[in-house]
Amino acid sequence: MPVHSCQKATRNYLCNSRFIATVFKKKVIEQPNIRVFKLQELIRKKYNVHVGKTTTRRARAKILNELMGDHVKEFGRILDYKDELLRTNPGSTCVVKLGEANESGRPVFEAFYICFAALKMAFMSARKCIGLDGCFLKGVCRGQLLIAVAKDGNNQMLPLAWAVVENENTITWSWFISLLKEDLRLGDGTSFTIMPDMQKGLDIAIKELLPACEERRCARHILANLSKNWRGLQRKKQFWKCARNTFEVEFRENLHELSKLGTGGTCIVDDLIYYDKEYWCKVYIYCEVKSDAIDNNMCESFNA
Numbered sequence: 001m002p003v004h005s006c007q008k009a010t011r012n013y014l015c016n017s018r019f020i021a022t023v024f025k026k027k028v029i030e031q032p033n034i035r036v037f038k039l040q041e042l043i044r045k046k047y048n049v050h051v052g053k054t055t056t057r058r059a060r061a062k063i064l065n066e067l068m069g070d071h072v073k074e075f076g077r078i079l080d081y082k083d084e085l086l087r088t089n090p091g092s093t094c095v096v097k098l099g100e101a102n103e104s105g106r107p108v109f110e111a112f113y114i115c116f117a118a119l120k121m122a123f124m125s126a127r128k129c130i131g132l133d134g135c136f137l138k139g140v141c142r143g144q145l146l147i148a149v150a151k152d153g154n155n156q157m158l159p160l161a162w163a164v165v166e167n168e169n170t171i172t173w174s175w176f177i178s179l180l181k182e183d184l185r186l187g188d189g190t191s192f193t194i195m196p197d198m199q200k201g202l203d204i205a206i207k208e209l210l211p212a213c214e215e216r217r218c219a220r221h222i223l224a225n226l227s228k229n230w231r232g233l234q235r236k237k238q239f240w241k242c243a244r245n246t247f248e249v250e251f252r253e254n255l256h257e258l259s260k261l262g263t264g265g266t267c268i269v270d271d272l273i274y275y276d277k278e279y280w281c282k283v284y285i286y287c288e289v290k291s292d293a294i295d296n297n298m299c300e301s302f303n304a
Contacts, residue, residue: 010050020051020059028063033138036060071141075109081227086168090198091117093161093183097175113176115161117184123160123184126152128290130160130184132177132202133299134168144168146176151291157298160184170201176208189213193289195296197221214286217279218296219243222272230268235261239272243281243294251283 020043027042028034036056043051065071082094097111131149136142144167148160161180165172186192189210196202198221206215223239238258245251255269262268278284282292 010048012047012049015047015049017059017062018130019028019057021062024059025063025066028060029067029088032064032067034060058103068141074190075141076106080113085114089116089118091120093179095179106191111163111172111175111176113161113163113164113179115180119158119160120183122152123150126158127155127291128191128289129195129293130151131195131293131296132173132206133197133296133303134199134202135303137164145303146172147299147302148176149302151293151298157301168199168201170204173199173205174200174209177205181209186210187212190286191289193286195293195299197296214289215279216285216294217275219280219294220296222275222280225271225275226268229271230262232251232261233266242272246282248283251277251281252261 020039023046024039024042028039036053039056039060040051040053043049043056061137063122078096084098085094086092095113096109097113099106099110101107104194127150129151132147133149134144134146138147143164145162145164146168147162148209150158150160152158161176161183163176163179165176180186189206190212192210193214193216194206194210195216195218196206198217203215206213219240223236226239227236234257238254238261240249242254242258245254255272258272259267259269278296282294285292285294
């Protein structure tokens with residue numbers, strides 16, 4: 001009997017994007033951010049068939065479009081959405097920023113800002129410490145989300161306002177902070193603390209619009225930058241001792257202990273003091289704000 005010597009086929013043109021979208025719809029809905037190569041692995045394990053990246057990406061896009069609807073049509077009704085939000089939430093602020101018209105004659109969406117009236121009222125009795133941060137949007141509609149988060153009297157997270165913009169830069173941050181300044185009646189920033197995420201464009205906007213505010217730096221961001229050259233659990237623990245000191249003498253003693261953990265071409269303390277200690281150490285923060293936060297975890301938690 002003749003022996004079959006043909007090579008096994010690893011491709012099947014019947015396994016197209018429509019078929020994949022039907023079979024793996026539930027999986028993609030559970031994990032909308034699933035990577036293309038991960039989806040390829042699932043297909044290979046289930047059917048022992050190789051599917052190209054383009055076909056897999058097209059299948060994932062079909063599922064997400066069905067899940068999220070036609071976002072182009074939905075963005076076309078964003079002004080109706082704004083009017084409905086203002087009608088159902090009196091006293092709220094909702095701003096839609098539109099750019100120049102495209103080839104079809106319709107204005108292009110640029111930014112969307114919202115601050116509910118209930119959040120404005122809640123901020124009146126909250127701690128006057130506001131964290132600002134931005135994160136990428138990874139769904140069908142890309143862009144960046146800018147947020148402002150405070151803490152209430154119980155030190156719980158209190159979202160204040162958020163905006164969807166195309167890019168995170170000085171212009172978009174200035175636009176966002178100017179609206180936030182008006183909604184929360186921040187004035188020139190006197191008696192308020194602002195904690196940004198160490199973005200250069202954000203720092204410029206804060207200095208221009210809120211020149212009198214206390215500005216802090218997130219200690220976790222500083223530690224992450226410091227860890228590029230100085231790693232290790234012992235150094236990390238000693239850094240947090242320095243950041244959480246409430247007496248200057250104790251702070252200097254802990255800096256001295258930290259200096260023993262890193263010497264060479266440069267000293268670890270020199271790299272740390274590059275970030276002005278008045279921005280990230282408890283010794284130097286204002287007492288009138290009644291918040292000893294030295295990290296921006298409230299914003300990171302909201303983003304997550």
